[in-house]
Amino acid sequence: MAEYSIGLDLGGTNLRAAAFDRSGRKLGDISKDTNFRGGREAVLGDIVAAIECLRQQYGATGLAGIGVGIPGFIRMKEGVIASSPNLPYMENFPVRDEISRRLNTPVILENDANAAALGEKWMGAGRDVNDLVLLTLGTGIGGGIIYGGRVIRGFVGMAGELGHITVNPTGNPCGCGNQGCLEKHASATAVTAMANLLHLGENLSSKDVYNLALQPGEAGEKARTVWRIMGESLGTALAVLVNAFNFPLYLLSGGMLPAWDLFAPHMFRVVEQRSATYRATKAETRITQATLGNEAGLYGAAYLPWVE
Amino acid sequence: MAEYSIGLDLGGTNLRAAAFDRSGRKLGDISKDTNFRGGREAVLGDIVAAIECLRQQYGATGLAGIGVGIPGFIRMKEGVIASSPNLPYMENFPVRDEISRRLNTPVILENDANAAALGEKWMGAGRDVNDLVLLTLGTGIGGGIIYGGRVIRGFVGMAGELGHITVNPTGNPCGCGNQGCLEKHASATAVTAMANLLHLGENLSSKDVYNLALQPGEAGEKARTVWRIMGESLGTALAVLVNAFNFPLYLLSGGMLPAWDLFAPHMFRVVEQRSATYRATKAETRITQATLGNEAGLYGAAYLPWVE
Numbered sequence: 106m107a108e109y110s111i112g113l114d115l116g117g118t119n120l121r122a123a124a125f126d127r128s129g130r131k132l133g134d135i136s137k138d139t140n141f142r143g144g145r146e147a148v149l150g151d152i153v154a155a156i157e158c159l160r161q162q163y164g165a166t167g168l169a170g171i172g173v174g175i176p177g178f179i180r181m182k183e184g185v186i187a188s189s190p191n192l193p194y195m196e197n198f199p200v201r202d203e204i205s206r207r208l209n210t211p212v213i214l215e216n217d218a219n220a221a222a223l224g225e226k227w228m229g230a231g232r233d234v235n236d237l238v239l240l241t242l243g244t245g246i247g248g249g250i251i252y253g254g255r256v257i258r259g260f261v262g263m264a265g266e267l268g269h270i271t272v273n274p275t276g277n278p279c280g281c282g283n284q285g286c287l288e289k290h291a292s293a294t295a296v297t298a299m300a301n302l303l304h305l306g307e308n309l310s311s312k313d314v315y316n317l318a319l320q321p322g323e324a325g326e327k328a329r330t331v332w333r334i335m336g337e338s339l340g341t342a343l344a345v346l347v348n349a350f351n352f353p354l355y356l357l358s359g360g361m362l363p364a365w366d367l368f369a370p371h372m373f374r375v376v377e378q379r380s381a382t383y384r385a386t387k388a389e390t391r392i393t394q395a396t397l398g399n400e401a402g403l404y405g406a407a408y409l410p411w412v413e
Numbered sequence: 414m415a416e417y418s419i420g421l422d423l424g425g426t427n428l429r430a431a432a433f434d435r436s437g438r439k440l441g442d443i444s445k446d447t448n449f450r451g452g453r454e455a456v457l458g459d460i461v462a463a464i465e466c467l468r469q470q471y472g473a474t475g476l477a478g479i480g481v482g483i484p485g486f487i488r489m490k491e492g493v494i495a496s497s498p499n500l501p502y503m504e505n506f507p508v509r510d511e512i513s514r515r516l517n518t519p520v521i522l523e524n525d526a527n528a529a530a531l532g533e534k535w536m537g538a539g540r541d542v543n544d545l546v547l548l549t550l551g552t553g554i555g556g557g558i559i560y561g562g563r564v565i566r567g568f569v570g571m572a573g574e575l576g577h578i579t580v581n582p583t584g585n586p587c588g589c590g591n592q593g594c595l596e597k598h599a600s601a602t603a604v605t606a607m608a609n610l611l612h613l614g615e616n617l618s619s620k621d622v623y624n625l626a627l628q629p630g631e632a633g634e635k636a637r638t639v640w641r642i643m644g645e646s647l648g649t650a651l652a653v654l655v656n657a658f659n660f661p662l663y664l665l666s667g668g669m670l671p672a673w674d675l676f677a678p679h680m681f682r683v684v685e686q687r688s689a690t691y692r693a694t695k696a697e698t699r700i701t702q703a704t705l706g707n708e709a710g711l712y713g714a715a716y717l718p719w720v721e
Contacts, residue, residue, distance in 0.1 A: 178693065187693055236568065250657070252560065259659020260544065260697065263690045266656040271687060273582055274649055281689040283652065341582055344591065345653060348574040349558070351567020379579060381589040382571045385486065385495055389568065 108167050111159050112407025113152060114174045114217065115139065116399065117191060117244070122155035124163050125407040129228040132163060134403075145194040153207045160208075170410020172213045173204065174220030174402040176247075181262030184214050190280070213409040217402050219256045219265055221358065221395075222249025223412065224405030229397040230356050237354040238346050239395060240267055240339075242361035246288040250350070255412055268292070272341040290338035291368075293360055296331055303327040315364045329367070336368035340375025343392060347380045351390075358395035365394065416475050419467050420715025421460060422482045422525065423447065424707065425499060425552070430463035432471050433715040437536040440471060442711075453502040461515045468516075478718020480521045481512065482528030482710040484555075489570030492522050498588070521717040525549075525710050527564045527573055529666065529703075530557025531720070532713030537705040538664050545662040546654050547703060548575055548647075550669035554596040558658070563720055576600070580649040598646035599676075601668055604639055611635040623672045637675070644676030648683025651700060655688045659698075666703035673702065 109132060113122040116139060123134035135155045140147050156171060177189025177196075184201025186192065201214040215223075222231075222239035231237040235254045241247040248267025250257040257264050268288035269281050276285025277295070289295050293311045300309045305317060305327055318328035343355055361368075376383050376392065383390055397404055417440060421430040424447060431442035443463045448455050464479055485497025485504075492509025494500065509522040523531075530539075530547035539545040543562045549555040556575025558565040565572045576596035577589050584593025585603070597603050601619045608617045613625060613635055626636035651663055669676075684691050684700065691698055705712055 178690070188689075248657075252565065257560065257658070259690075260661045261659055261690075261694050263694070264657065264659040266659075266690055269656045269689065270653050271580070271649055274580065282692070283687040283689075341579055345578050346657075348577045349556075349572065349654075349657070350565065351569055351572040351574075353568045379591040381496075381577065381591075382486070382567075382569075382574055384590070386569050386571070 108169045109163055110169045110407045110410050111156055111171045112174070112403050112405070112409070113156060113172070114220065114402035114406055115148070115152065115176065116217070116402065117141070117176070120151055120155060121400070121403050122159055123403050123407060124159045125404070127169075127411065129404070133159065135159065141191055145198065148192065148195070149200075149203060149207070152204055156208060168210070170213065171208070171210065172215060172220070172406035172409030173201075174215050174217040174406040175200070176217045179214055179216050179262045181214070181258055187261070187263070213413055215256065215406060215409055216247075216249075216262070216265070218247025219249040219258065220405035220409070221247070221397075221401035222251050222265070222356075222405065223256055223408055224397055224401035224403065225356055225358070225395050226251045226254060227408040228404050229401055230393065230395050231354055234352075234354045236350070236352040237356060238267070238350060238352055239356045239358060240342075242292060242357055242359035244293050244360075246292050267342065267346070270342045270345055272338045287338055287342045291335045291342075291361075296335055296361070299331045299334060300328065303331065305331075311361055311364060315367060318367055332364060332367040333371045335361075336371025337375045339368065340372040341379060343372065343376045344379035344383065347376065347383045347390060351382055351386070353389060353391060355390075355392045356395040357393070358398070358401060362394055416477045417471055418477045418715045418718050419464055419479045420482070420711050420713070420717070421464060421480070422528065422710035422714055423456070423460065423484065424525070424710065425449070425484070428459055428463060429708070429711050430467055431711050431715065432467045433712070435477075435719065437712070441467065443467065449499055453506065456500065456503070457508075457511060457515075460512055464516060476518070478521065479516070479518065480523060480528070480714035480717030481509075482523050482525040482714040483508070484525045487522055487524050487570045489522070489566055495569070495571070521721055523564065523714060523717055524555075524557075524570070524573070526555025527557040527566065528713035528717070529555070529705075529709035530559050530573070530664075530713065531564055531716055532705055532709035532711065533664055533666070533703050534559045534562060535716040536712050537709055538701060538703050539662055542660075542662045544658070544660040545664060546575070546658060546660055547664045547666060547709075548650075550600060550665055550667035552601050552668075554600050575650065575654070578650045578653055580646045595646055595650045599643045599650075599669075604643055604669070607639045607642060608636065611639065613639075619669055619672060623675060626675055640672060640675040641679045643669075644679025645683045647676065648680040649687060651680065651684045652687035652691065655684065655691045655698060659690055659694070661697060661699060663698075663700045664703040665701070666706070666709060670702055
């Protein structure tokens with residue numbers, strides 16, 4: 106049996122697990138609804154069962170390792186989640202060691218956005234580079250920084266919190282304590298909130314706001330303003346990232362990507378205006394869409410045993 | 414003869430060169446006024462003469478290598494300065510190869526702030542860590558990012574332009590094309606400009622504004638406002654850096670450091686407010702003063718041959 110790896114991605118909607126060979130070919134996968142509300146034992150049980158199922162299928166002999174992507178701030182050394190809005194009952198619980206104990210084999214834990222960035226580097230839009238930044242644009246905004254082909258984790262494991270780059274110091278208050286975080290101006294939640302603020306309607310989805318923006322008239326104009334602010338905020342944050350890293354690749358992923366044609370022109374205009382480094386390296390610096398969609402974290406989790 | 418290295422730092426005021434042994438002991442140094450106005454040939458001549466003088470003194474046999482720190486955006490692969498406000502006549506000229514040709518030995522070129530960060534890692538405030546960020550607070554603001562004990566340079570060599578982090582998207586226009594760069598709110602030039610704007614006087618030095626802030630009355634109040642804005646701007650930028658890197662150490666250096674007691678309390682207050690990562694890791698995340706002063710770049714340049 107050729108060597109293979111198991112990755113698991115615990116997302117807000119689905120728990121996915123899959124086995125991959127070293128070349129990045131997916132051998133098989135499992136998916137089920139995420140049961141965050143079921144509490145710690147239910148979530149742990151689902152994680153262990155999914156991995157166990159794959160291991161039985163492909164055998165313990167060839168298993169190179171297991172990676173698990175989880176939303177939240179992870180203290181890497183301890184394998185403990187320091188904070189996770191989605192999984193409060195996992196905080197300060199020895200998640201890694203508990204999964205490892207039940208499976209009787211080592212497990213590598215990683216933040217979900219970091220895992221997604223690593224997945225894009227392995228088999229996605231970043232496979233030709235060693236250094237990239239990923240922004241995941243969903244209900245919140247996550248970030249992952251890949252340098253020399255590996256995740257920059259920071260000394261605790263909290264690096265890459267790029268959704269909390271300040272794009273407007275007097276902007277919208279964020280749950281993190283800051284004001285004007287990128288996440289408060291460019292996530293799906295932010296788009297909904299801005300649409301509401303402009304009296305376009307309550308609880309509109311980003312798709313609703315997208316469709317409105319295609320309409321003529323005042324409502325269309327307001328909806329286009331939402332996407333302009335969203336794109337400009339991304340541009341301001343990307344200018345900071347380009348100036349700080351001078352990496353060849355910046356990827357965007359997540360549920361906001363279908364609105365690319367509405368926000369991207371504003372994003373590019375602002376990056377170009379705000380970053381001298383971008384202007385000086387425009388021919389070589391790519392800001393573009395990630396390609397693995399919601400499977401990036403799954404790929405990245407599976408790649409962890411081979412790269413760490 | 415034990416192995417030694419030569420470092421050169423081309424600063425705005427002085428050109429310094431020194432020989433160091435592998436343990437970081439300075440064997441001897443040379444300093445002379447910088448002659449930026451003399452043009453390319455004068456500057457190149459000074460660089461080569463200083464290095465040659467040290468090499469003759471300590472011998473070609475034990476020379477491990479030569480590092481040169483220069484202000485400007487450097488294209489590392491080509492050894493060419495892409496842009497440098499202080500050295501326009503060096504732009505797109507093969508600086509590295511020309512110095513190398515005249516000395517008949519390889520030379521490593523590095524951005525001055527990156528070299529300073531590396532120097533602090535080698536023999537300064539960062540010697541006990543492998544990952545740190547340095548901000549040099551002078552007439553402008555430079556930055557250097559050390560990861561795994563080495564400089565993050567980016568694919569062209571322009572990484573670490575942290576003086577151009579946006580701290581206020583509608584703030585003061587910057588020469589880089591952006592508005593509200595950190596450099597426009599927290600450099601010596603910015604302090605002078607803010608003091609002027611508040612009618613404290615024209616062309617005041619940061620030291621003048623510092624002394625004014627110690628006085629009672631309206632002028633003192635205004636001067637304290639300048640340092641508050643300066644500290645808050647640094648805090649906003651540092652929050653971005655702490656969130657992005659989760660490194661254990663952030664160093665400040667440069668001519669603004671003597672005003673530490675006036676701006677640092679505002680800086681710490683804002684970092685704490687704006688960065689959840691800082692609050693979660695406060696006991697382990699240090700934001701403090703660099704210790705090598707204006708010799709950091711010299712140390713870093715000399716360390717380059719051993720670390721690259």
